[in-house]
Amino acid sequence: NQAQSGPQWERHTTELTNCIVAFLSPILPTEEEYRIKEATRRQLERLANRVSPGSKLLAFGSMANGFALRNSDMDLCCLIGKGPDGQPTTHHTASELVEILGQLIREETDFTVMPLPKARIPIIKINRSPTTDLPYEIACDIGFENRLALENTRLLLSYAMVDPTRLRTLVLFLKVWTKRRKLNSPYMGTLSSYGYTLLVLYFLTHVKKPAVLPNLQRLPPTRPMKPDEMELNGNNIYFYDDVATLRKEWSSQNTDNVGELLVDFFRYFSKEFSYARDVISLKSENGLIPKDGKTWNAELCIEDPFQAGYNVSRTVTKDGLYTIRGEFMRASRYLTNMRGQKISVLIAELC
Ligand code: CTP
Ligand code: MG
Known part of the structure; x- marks a missing residue:
């Protein structure tokens, strides 16, 4: 093992950083891809408006938070319109809306439509194969009234704007x-x-x-914050x-490059983080809260930033975590x- 400091290490990590950036550059979405997806969003929004006037169809997830790779799925959230009386323009449940809007999309577009009205969170899954005119496959999930997802997307986007290069490069590489x-x-358990x-x-915070x-x-x-900027369905958002302002007044004293941060990230999650003892909680004072055995008994616990007690990693099984940790070590x-x-060979082998 070579020392992880000194000029030689610095040269290595600088080269690693450059190679990661070069590795990512051809797999980022193009302007054209964004344009086509935005046009698709508008087309679908028009259909949603026929079901419920005034509805908005908003992008969340990677297409909206700055962490998209080429051909990412589109996550869309439908917010039901309100009439002049302030009442929603439809009283259908999310399951019913999945059926109704799903049917309309099937009739009016060339998307393949799969409505999932009985899912825990009812969604419409749609997709369209690439054609010569539109050389992008589009895979899209449409849900209803998932405002928390819109908010956590905005949180991720805000973080991405505070440190535009390091955070984004690390997330995209991972x-x-x-x-x-x-x-x-x-x-599949991961x-x-x-x-x-x-x-x-x-890790960065x-x-x-x-x-x-x-x-x-x-x-x-x-x-001054408005009440609806502070709370949503009982969650502090x-x-x-x-x-x-933050970009003017806050600047990190940390000058590590992406390569160093990545090496450190893998080391930390290979041998330093206590999977058995701790819950990762971004909003807490120092990022960790203890598992107490009742609410937190999963293999890996990552608390959602806005939904206290909700484990984002509840899908991770014992085998899944074993595999993930093995890969962190590798x-x-x-x-x-x-x-x-x-180093370019090393990155190819690593992936
Ligand atoms: N989301 C959530 N809770 C989860 C998983 C996802 O609220 N347990 C929401 C978040 O708003 C997240 C969005 O769904 O930004 C999309 O999640 P995901 O597909 O995991 O992330 P993407 O950044 O879209 O990644 P990919 O490009 O791989 O689709
Ligand atoms: Mg996604």
Whole structure:
């Protein structure tokens, strides 16, 4: 093992950083992809308005938080319109809306439509194969009234704007790596992209000293907040979102480059983090709360930033965590013993 400091280490991590950036650049979405997806969103919004006038169809997840890779799925959330009397323009349940809007999309577009009205969160899954005119596959989930998802998307976006390069590069690299290593399938016992993103945020906010990011949920507001900016369905959704001011007045004392942070991230989750004892809680004072055995008895516990007590990683099974930790260790080994290796080759092997 080589020393993880000094000029040689610095050269290594600088090269690692450059290679990661070069590795990611061809797999980022193009302007054209964003344009086509935005046009699709508008087309679907028009249909939603026929079901319920005044409805909005808003993007959340990777298309809206700055962490998209090429050909990411689209996550859309339908907010039901309100009439002049302030009442919703439809009184159908989410399940009924899934059936009704699903049917309309099937009739009016060339999407393949799969309504899931009985799912825990009812959604419409739609997709369309690429054609010569539209050379992008579109896969999209449409849900209803999921305002918490819109808010946590805005939180991630705000973090991405505070430290635009390091956070985004780390998250994007982890997304590619976890997908290629098959660690990114909540249905198969591993963790969602959202979960990995929260791990990175926790690491940059609470583990790194000095911190790379401030804790936006604990910075005091600089303007009067409206009640609906503070609370949603009993959840505290406050966070400091005046990013323009923050970028002027807050600057991290941490100068580590992406390569160093990535090596450190893998080391921390290989051997330092206590999976058995701790819950990752971004909004807490120092990022961790103890598992108490009652509410938190899963293998891996990551508290949702807004829904206290809700475990984002509840999908992770014992086997899934074993695999994830094994991969963290493998990655950590690869990146710390990279003397003499061509780094672009190393990244390809790592993924
Ligand atoms: N989400 C959530 N709770 C979860 C999982 C997801 O609220 N347990 C919401 C979040 O708003 C998240 C969005 O769903 O931003 C999309 O999650 P996910 O698909 O995991 O993340 P993406 O960034 O969209 O990643 P990908 O490109 O892999 O789809
Ligand atoms: Mg997504």
